[in-house]
Amino acid sequence: MALMGLHTAYGLSRIINARGPYTPLGVSRSGDDVSAAVAESLSEFFVMDELQEAADRALARFTGAEAGTVVHCTASAITLAVAAAMTGESPDRVEALPDTTGMPGAVVLPTGHAVNYGHSIVQAVRLAGAVPVAVGTEAGFTLEDVETGLARPDVACLLLVSSRLVRGASAELADAVAVAHRRGVPVVVDGAAQDFRVGELLATGADLVAISGQKYLGSPTAGLVVGRAGPVAAVRAQERGIGRAMKASKEAVIGVLAALEARQELDMAVWRQQQADKVADFVERAGAVEGVTASSVPDPTGLPFARARLVVDPAVSAMDSAALDEALRAGSPSIWAIPGRRDAEGLLFELVPLTPDEIDAILARLAELLVR
Template structure:
């Protein structure tokens, strides 16, 4: 019998992203047993998102990929019902989205395709390895620009100006800014403070709710996102169980002492690294998250090629998935935030067996 996979790869969509708490699971299950007035439930979610994020307003859609499409749509239509119904056909207004080339992250499909689904056209700026302030400033002055889309993720490539600098450039041209920070829910207050018009987060990442796209930001722009449910957003709406789960997850996060949580995760990682360093030929150490999330990951430098070890871990039962970013350097990365001690034991036991053949 195939066992549940061990996910040391982080909030990885092909593995179901995260595991919800008992409280969130109960809230979801209970919601499925009852009817709800959806407008009332959505209003409750809007108030909760506003209070949690510190933004002017909030709303929920199906997922963050949907949130990208609907946020771009909102920049083209506002709350105009006729324009909302028009999409994805041209509205007659601005319809180009400035996107730094290195921010065209592929999370199953590329960001530019999420833009195109709205009927807009992505305007790629710079190269994958670099995009300068001059590149962006020039692009933002082009005709027919409806938005600047930025991605805040460890998957972003190349060198770009800071988020604050890029947002400032857009504001100088009165261009709305959409910031996709899917896995950055721990940093919601920090990102809201950068003043994007719309900030997009995934409920199912570290919040560990059911799949949901969280949209917070300027009240007028959030209202325009919500308005898309009468148009292309109808197939991208949040379900009652997703809303119930997000509400429960936000309550849990608000009750969390983040400093204590981070200290606990750091101690857990240190214990894992100490044991990993006992593996033959392995050097194990902690690496910071490149986007400054409040935890580190384990990096194991192996005495042999990493790719065969990664493949063998994945072929195990239970399958063990790790981050492959550093495989070419003979290293594997593991995110232990959501791992149980028993899962860590299995990972180390399996590595000990595989490393005998190195």
Template sequence: MPTLHHDLGVPPAINASGRMTALGGSVLGDGVIAAMGDAARHHVVMDDLLDAVGREIARATGTEAGCPTTGAASGVAIAVASLIAGTDVSRVEALPDPGGAPCEVILPRGHSVYFGAPIRQMIALGGGRPVEVGSANKVTADHLAGAIGPRTAALLYVQSHHAVQKGMVSLAETIEVGRRHDIPVIVDAAAEEDLKHWPATGADLVVYSGGKAVGGPASGMICGSAARIAACRAQYGGIARPMKVGKETLFGLVQALRDYGTAEPGGHRARMEKLAARLADLPGITTRVVGDEAGRAIHRTELTVDPAAAGRDAATLASELASTGVHLRDHLAVTGRLLIDPRPLRPDEEDHLVDRLTALVEGGAR
């Protein structure tokens, strides 16, 4: 029976890249799908539902309160807005114009990332003015402290594989600077897996994606103290209005949070070692298993491509695979490396990946 995939001409992709927005985030579990279907069949008082979902977020993150969002990007914008406008209705409705309120958001230059859009733009949507400090590969606590002034509203720390990992000020140092100068700290922990760890660091607001590690629908959440989250919720009367979350997504997020931690634990080292061995004899391909560069409990198979022996460079190989519906993690392709992420990859899809990669490399090697 034809499906909408067929009708739209958009076939399902084999995702070996990770839980990426560009590939639809996560494949939803049956429980999450059922919860979203249940929500679709009924009306509900949305303010009551948002309160209830906030309590679920708080439970999952070990914080006082939570605010659901459409994603981590909107979460950053809302968090920034909340620290500029608070719950003052006039200031909420004036954003993104901050008026005379402190609006500068200081972040390490190595954390000024592009994740599909620049994080600087998310800050600006919330009424903030991004202030990058230090160099791309060297930022210290003194850089942060030296940039603080009367217009400083927040410090932003980005915990992500997108961010520079070496030479950056630590989160502990960032929080210490914030405490010393009475400046709140926002942590963008979009794809992080330990939901209770990042709030426990002392950060004032922590932003997560609901559609990545958590395995929910495209969504997000902010967690923190009750007062901070009340200010986040107030932004739904302002800049967050076009970012409002539907009831189906809210039900799906709750079910994903309740299910989170009951599935296969992270790591997958043994599985990736077997996959690396299956691909090790391909011409021009050297394989090994590597850990996640941002420190998460994820192991991936890394493919290092020798262009002369493989018949093409890593970027070309990734592009050729993508044309067959197989998507590898290719952000390191310029260095000759591709990665296979096990988390979204079913065993049968893994077999398809091996078959298509083998056909390309063996057919095009010289």
């Protein structure tokens, strides 16, 4: 198996993932230290409560939060954070879900924050038994919209999202959090791909912040929930209820611990420069292909790297951006980029996880497809 390789052994497609930490492509690559720790954990037994306590301490150190816990993934983290807002640590309420009789069951969510990661965050809310209450419009939301939604007597929490998928102009998250807290309503922030910015998200005053372990941290699949000690304890309490189906495995928790250690040892200044150099070189080389306009695009949420945008002129090149995207995926290896919402937006290439050979392969394929 080791000599053959997994793709050959199981008849799997080889891909180059320039789409970022995208779940249908396996999300990310783990570093050697994470892989070794996970492999060792698979042959060992652990007291899972002790593992979670170790994760609690490590997440608190890493983020500056009071507490933290590990669940199956970020989608489940949203469901469990909503559940925690409804039940607290009450065993009776935990056992009752998804029946919310006698509990506050409304979750206020800005319309433009109803993102879809492959399933809608609205469904993640409903899985807990809660009822989503949309405020604002696709064009954005105001603090007055939040006030209106929070005026209901049955509000469990305010749910906000920090993601490049958010639509419309939003009020500042910290201001929305303050509005909720004035009414005594807790706030959950979904920051799935925002581990680099988790400190900023916690600084909004949110009670719970959910981030992904397997995206840029590179752990096995895991959702990390950090924030105030009481709400985090309420999330952990869900393991005696609906959270049983969303628990973290031993290898996931060990992988998270190893990934946190690796991130803390990372020289961020050096890493940022490496990513900037990757994008600058890619933009220069791709822009040399006739008919291609290449540029560097900062992450819209403030993550510490840019992506390369390529816009193709179909009057000059052999195809437009949509056709190029399809042709890249149809080749071998299959190359996946981030498609724009309109053809004029072109394609985005996230280079963070890619090797120099993979970047060279993308550029070679671009020239092959676009040069008439």
